[in-house]
Amino acid sequence: MSLPVILFWILAVISILSAIGVVMAKNPVHSVLLLIVTFFTIAGLYILLNAQFLAVVHIIVYAGAIMVLFLFVIMLMNLNASGEPQKNNLVKFAGVISGGILLIVLVAVLKQANTGMLAEGSDHIGLIQNLGQALFKDFVLPFEVSSILFLSAMIGAIVIGKRE
Amino acid sequence: METLTNRAKPVDRRPMNFWEKIYLPAVIKGLGITFRHLFKKKATYNFPEQKRPFSPVFRGLHILNRDEEGRERCTACGLCAVACPAEAITMEAAERKPGEEHLYREEKYAARYEINMLRCIFCGFCEEACPKDAIYLTETFAPANYQRKGFIYGKEDLLIPFPPIENQSATEKL
Amino acid sequence: MFLEISAFLVIEKLILVAAILGISLFIAMYSTYAERKLAAFIQDRRGPNRAGIFGILQPLADGGKLFFKEEIIPEYANKFLFILGPALFMITACMTSAVVPWGSTLHIAGRDISLQVADVNIGILYVFGVVSLGVYGIMIGGWASNNKYSLLGTIRAASQIISYELAMGLSLIALLMITGSLSLKDIVEQQSHGVWYIVYQPIGFLIFLVCAFAECNRTPFDLAECDSELVMGFHTEYSSMKLGFYLFAEYINMFISSAVMVTLYFGGYNFPGMHSLHVSPNMLTILGVIAFFIKIFIFLFFFIWVRWTVPRFRYDQLMKLGWKMLIPLAILNLLITGALMLYPHH
Numbered sequence: 001m002s003l004p005v006i007l008f009w010i011l012a013v014i015s016i017l018s019a020i021g022v023v024m025a026k027n028p029v030h031s032v033l034l035l036i037v038t039f040f041t042i043a044g045l046y047i048l049l050n051a052q053f054l055a056v057v058h059i060i061v062y063a064g065a066i067m068v069l070f071l072f073v074i075m076l077m078n079l080n081a082s083g084e085p086q087k088n089n090l091v092k093f094a095g096v097i098s099g100g101i102l103l104i105v106l107v108a109v110l111k112q113a114n115t116g117m118l119a120e121g122s123d124h125i126g127l128i129q130n131l132g133q134a135l136f137k138d139f140v141l142p143f144e145v146s147s148i149l150f151l152s153a154m155i156g157a158i159v160i161g162k163r164e
Numbered sequence: 165m166e167t168l169t170n171r172a173k174p175v176d177r178r179p180m181n182f183w184e185k186i187y188l189p190a191v192i193k194g195l196g197i198t199f200r201h202l203f204k205k206k207a208t209y210n211f212p213e214q215k216r217p218f219s220p221v222f223r224g225l226h227i228l229n230r231d232e233e234g235r236e237r238c239t240a241c242g243l244c245a246v247a248c249p250a251e252a253i254t255m256e257a258a259e260r261k262p263g264e265e266h267l268y269r270e271e272k273y274a275a276r277y278e279i280n281m282l283r284c285i286f287c288g289f290c291e292e293a294c295p296k297d298a299i300y301l302t303e304t305f306a307p308a309n310y311q312r313k314g315f316i317y318g319k320e321d322l323l324i325p326f327p328p329i330e331n332q333s334a335t336e337k338l
Numbered sequence: 339m340f341l342e343i344s345a346f347l348v349i350e351k352l353i354l355v356a357a358i359l360g361i362s363l364f365i366a367m368y369s370t371y372a373e374r375k376l377a378a379f380i381q382d383r384r385g386p387n388r389a390g391i392f393g394i395l396q397p398l399a400d401g402g403k404l405f406f407k408e409e410i411i412p413e414y415a416n417k418f419l420f421i422l423g424p425a426l427f428m429i430t431a432c433m434t435s436a437v438v439p440w441g442s443t444l445h446i447a448g449r450d451i452s453l454q455v456a457d458v459n460i461g462i463l464y465v466f467g468v469v470s471l472g473v474y475g476i477m478i479g480g481w482a483s484n485n486k487y488s489l490l491g492t493i494r495a496a497s498q499i500i501s502y503e504l505a506m507g508l509s510l511i512a513l514l515m516i517t518g519s520l521s522l523k524d525i526v527e528q529q530s531h532g533v534w535y536i537v538y539q540p541i542g543f544l545i546f547l548v549c550a551f552a553e554c555n556r557t558p559f560d561l562a563e564c565d566s567e568l569v570m571g572f573h574t575e576y577s578s579m580k581l582g583f584y585l586f587a588e589y590i591n592m593f594i595s596s597a598v599m600v601t602l603y604f605g606g607y608n609f610p611g612m613h614s615l616h617v618s619p620n621m622l623t624i625l626g627v628i629a630f631f632i633k634i635f636i637f638l639f640f641f642i643w644v645r646w647t648v649p650r651f652r653y654d655q656l657m658k659l660g661w662k663m664l665i666p667l668a669i670l671n672l673l674i675t676g677a678l679m680l681y682p683h684h
């Protein structure tokens with residue numbers, strides 16, 4: 001086995017184990033920390049695909065910002081294993097159904113998805129220059145629309161914050 | 165209201181102007197001040213090697229003095245204890261026996277003489293009250309101690325040794 | 339394929355990593371000494387002068403003291419996370435040094451040895467990512483202590499670092515528009531022949547500098563630990579070498595952020611008149627490294643100098659400065675930079 005394959009297996013196993021841990025952990029803080037580990041391993045997989053920009057942005061945005069806010073809220077609410085509210089059976093049932101539906105959708109999408117190999121010599125596709133070309137030439141309209149979405153979210157946050 | 169000194173400065177409550185609001189000029193000014201202090205003369209004394217000189221009027225630990233022949237001057241008259249505002253001094257008088265003339269100058273002497281250094285405020289009234297020039301305040305201070313009783317100085321601590329030892333404070337506790 | 343690596347390269351990089359780690363630890367160690375000495379001088383005191391001549395062995399004595407102190411883990415603390423916190427903080431502090439170009443290339447035994455551990459094409463983003471992870475060391479440690487002061491310090495630290503990261507990123511984008519590259523090596527090379535980027539980006543540099551202070555938790559932005567109000571904030575419960583790690587990592591952060599600022603805005607290992615010097619390329623590289631470190635030391639001095647001058651911000655002032663002044667200023671800087679770059683073409 002070559003080095004990338006070994007690394008892939010290590011990262012994949014850690015990724016799946018920690019993802020299971022996120023769901024299984026009793027303590028929500030442990031859950032969040034395991035989720036961060038998952039993000040790291042996924043970033044590692046991006047690097048193996050030579051998509052360095054994606055990997056770093058993944059870490060900055062998810063691990064560096066969003067999960068900090070998650071951790072923040074959980075720490076402030078002081079949730080711990082003993083204080084976990086008892087869920088009644090109805091909630092559990094609804095959870096199983098919605099989770100199952102999500103699984104079916106994902107499986108269906110993955111079955112249809114085109115998982116062909118990348119063309120030989122195209123391993124620079126994830127580098128920042130190519131990514132920039134793709135974003136600002138081929139996908140400029142969706143990109144700008146999503147940035148307007150973010151802007152509106154920001155303005156909304158300010159409006160909510162200003163209303164006393 | 166008339167102020168005692170004219171150094172008082174009224175509080176300026178005007179809203180900050182633009183230059184004050186961006187903080188930077190004030191920060192740079194402060195940096196200049198601290199930079200100047202880098203090269204100023206240091207105020208520290210390197211204590212064990214270098215000692216700060218006492219002022220000429222410094223009042224420190226007491227000593228009980230002897231006369232030229234080495235006899236104790238104190239006659240246990242009790243004026244120092246009366247003068248003491250902190251009531252730090254206690255004493256017991258005793259009568260001089262025949263054959264002790266080389267030890268005590270007068271017929272009466274202090275058999276016990278104690279100063280509580282925790283009570284003493286080093287005002288020097290005892291020194292002024294003493295008619296026999298027996299008690300003096302020196303230029304040392306009481307060393308630290310673990311127990312309160314270590315600060316009650318008896319006669320053996322206060323009396324200057326005879327003959328005088330060179331280069332050693334008479335009241336230094338060993 | 340990018341993962342084809344030779345044994346020589348591995349050895350070379352390992353030596354380089356070890357050297358850089360050693361140097362950054364050494365410099366962090368002596369920045370604690372410099373901090374104490376300069377603080378003393380600014381306050382007209384003498385500072386530590388007992389351990390060795392001029393107190394030069396003081397950092398060793400401090401380290402020895404921390405090693406021999408009692409290791410206390412609070413009874414209700416989360417033990418694993420309590421230990422993980424300082425370790426993580428230290429690791430993230432050391433990680434940034436990998437992408438900083440410490441010097442140009444050396445020619446030894448027919449090989450070109452680059453004095454940079456990894457010239458990744460996303461260098462700045464890597465720095466940024468690692469900085470944003472630094473907050474986990476604080477958060478985990480503070481929360482695991484199970485102490486109100488620690489939690490308050492943690493919350494302050496986390497929200498401060500997140501707030502200032504935004505302004506920092508925006509000020510960097512303006513710089514990146516000029517450089518057109520995210521690689522730190524490229525940025526330094528561009529400054530080798532032209533002027534340093536401080537000339538093009540004075541406002542950007544100012545914002546970056548303020549944010550660097552905030553990210554390093556240095557006074558005037560040391561609200562995370564503020565000794566007087568939160569009794570050291572997130573590391574209240576820490577003792578012994580775990581406390582040492584937190585304190586020490588702060589100095590490593592300071593060293594690395596000085597290095598990054600020198601790289602981005604002050605020409606890295608370039609120095610004025612380096613092209614008119616007639617010396618061998620190896621000599622030039624060594625001189626460059628020396629110039630780089632001199633610039634870093636100037637920044638370290640500045641960090642310490644500011645700490646002993648400016649008092650701590652109040653928390654609302656900190657947030658106001660971050661969100662209402664630095665971020666709009668950074669966006670303005672971005673717009674002006676963009677406009678000036680487009681102007682010559684039309």
